[in-house]
Amino acid sequence: MSALLEVEGLTKRFGGLVAVKDISLSINAGEILGLIGPNGSGKSTVMKCIMGIEKPNAGAVKLGGIDVAGWPTHRIARQGVGIVFQHARPLHRQTVLEHIILALLPDSLLMLAADRHVRARAEAIAARVGLDRVMHRLPRTLPFADLRRLELAKAIARNPKVVLVDEPFAGLTKAEVDDFSALIGSFRAEGHAVLLVDHNVKGVAALVDRVLAMYLGEHVAEGTAEEVMRNETVRRVYLGGKIEAAARPEREGKGRTPLLSVEGASVLYGKAQALEDISIHVGEGEFVSVVGLNGAGKTTLFNAISGLVAASGTIRWRGETLGGKSPAQIARAGIVQCPESRELFGDMSVRENLDLGGQHGTRAESAQQIAWLFELFPILQERQGQAARTLSGGEQQMLAIARALMMRPKLLILDEPTLGLAPVILELLSKALEKLRQTTDITVLLGEQNVTFALPHADRVYVLEHARIVWEGDPARFAEEAGTGYL
């Protein structure tokens, strides 16, 4: 068997960050390779380097023996690579059929009229992906799944030798997932080489021939889906090593007084269901972790609580409903969110960022709070005068948490604090959280995909999957009860 696509020693750096480090893979004709890894592992970067959307710093991307690394995207596309994007951004004034016709056109400035057979082929492709009934409609009138079908149709129209598929199942219902699996399977049957990029093995296990797992830009495991799921490193990446649930002194009223309760919250983003009938509660002084992969709905849940997105259902804070309150009112009521994107003021110094967080308190309170925070995060004291932008990723995260704490929250929401951080930094952060938990009576709601980080501190864990809560319980029971579902 000859490999249609061969990637050798691919490396991509963004500034100081090595996003992809010496990755090699090969896919044969009629084979589906799953490329998996948690958020920030570099799998999307690998895909972009193959497509030429990012230029690799080193390594080769060979298509049928020709090295195309560093070529412009359109030449790589013409060499026989197609991509199915996760986010469809269709043209507004063109019908579904016209979109497929577009994908069938040659790259010529002289095409003033398309051949008649182009239209017939476009119609055939529409029928194949199940768009035949909506062929003459405009994309904005289509449901979410049909927009994804359109992306697939465009890839089929190019008839590429190598197909790259980015998270094909995100946001789809079970029946739609089956449909898409069958369509992707048909690529294999026709002798295409398929690279399927996704977060976890479970979602793609039934479809793929082989799996390559990545973590922090590096190759961690390769083999059949079962082999990779059994792999020790993979298990550690996804589930964490041995989970130590650190006990802490019980407090009176802990978990009994419901500080925050979310009942039946649902959120729709356009046509995609981002949250579906979510109910959670957080007791006073509790540390609750919500674990779930990227796209499961964690950030949406937190934004709904903070009033940043509108949700149906009721969200109560100390028994009072938060519906109709502005994000600023909610923040003043004591719910402070430390967002995934950190939102630091990059050109301001560390101290200025902290002072901004302490605006609402008196000067003395603020000074006292800063002194306490410098004890919690000593590195910030050293970096006081430095512009926030120049801090390392880990330091920025600490600053973001510290700034949130300056607002003296009753409930601190931490959204994905470990995103893109190296393991050493995780440990520092983990220690700081533990100290926070042991020495204060703060209530914390933590959203994480990194289970190793999320479990040790948690009193209770929720697992969020495809916009739904699928498990709730004690962290100690997580590995045996919810672990396999999470791989």
Added chain:
Amino acid sequence: MRTARLLPVALVVLLVMALLPFGVGGYVLGLLTLAYYYGVFAMAWDLLFGFAGEVNFGPSFLVGLGAYAAALLNHYYSWPIWACLVAGSAAAVVGGVVLAVPALRLHGPYFGLVTLVAVLLLQNVIVLFAGVTGGEIGLDIPDVLSISDRVNYWYALGFMVISGAVLFGLARSPVGLILQASGQDAVEASALGFNVAKHKLAAFCISAFFSGLAGAMLIFYLGTASVGTVVDIGVGVQVIIAAVLGGRRTILGGAIGAIFLIVAGEMLRDLGQLSTFVVSAIALVVILFFPGGLLGSLLRTEGRQ
């Protein structure tokens, strides 16, 4: 389908426009003649903004290049009009390419800024070399297209109709589809195998050609080339307002917008200085509440399914 339904309407409107010289006076004809040239500027601009997705803040750079190339050749070397028109459009295309090749490498607002600076540069050069170019006062043109109002009107109308047909046809062709895809999502278009830079550059050349040709024809109508009529930033702003007002991504909307702007400005002439203010306010309201523009909103309701 939508086009088919609008076609009879368009034909009737065109017929009325063609017969207009038999019904109205020279003053109105003169006004419309000017409006038709502006219509071409606006349609050429929409090909870039609506389809290639690039905001050209300096449409008058291309217009001015065409106009002044033609003016200089006619004034100093007495080239015949047709040769001046050819040279004018060629100058606009060459100037456009020189500007676009480096500018299209930039992303976002920077392309627009480069085009804006280009207008200021051209304006400065013309004023600096006033001895040759006539500077602020302008350069008189010995030849004219025609001394008859009616003939001038028909020239302008014919030119606008042909330019509109070519640009509209192009926008509706497969090439226009690729251009629109490139403008809306360059990454996705290139992943489909299209050389985005090539298509955008071609669009820029076509836009430059029509802008330059219209600019050159305009000065042979006016009998003079001056900064105020073909180069000034204000001219470019009028063109942009006309195109957006008429409807983005419609091509023909540009012509409608230009006619509307100039006719409305004239009807409100009694208001004196205030008329510009009122027209601008109307334009602002349309842009704010009907971002699709006059024609855009019409097509949208027509095409709703």
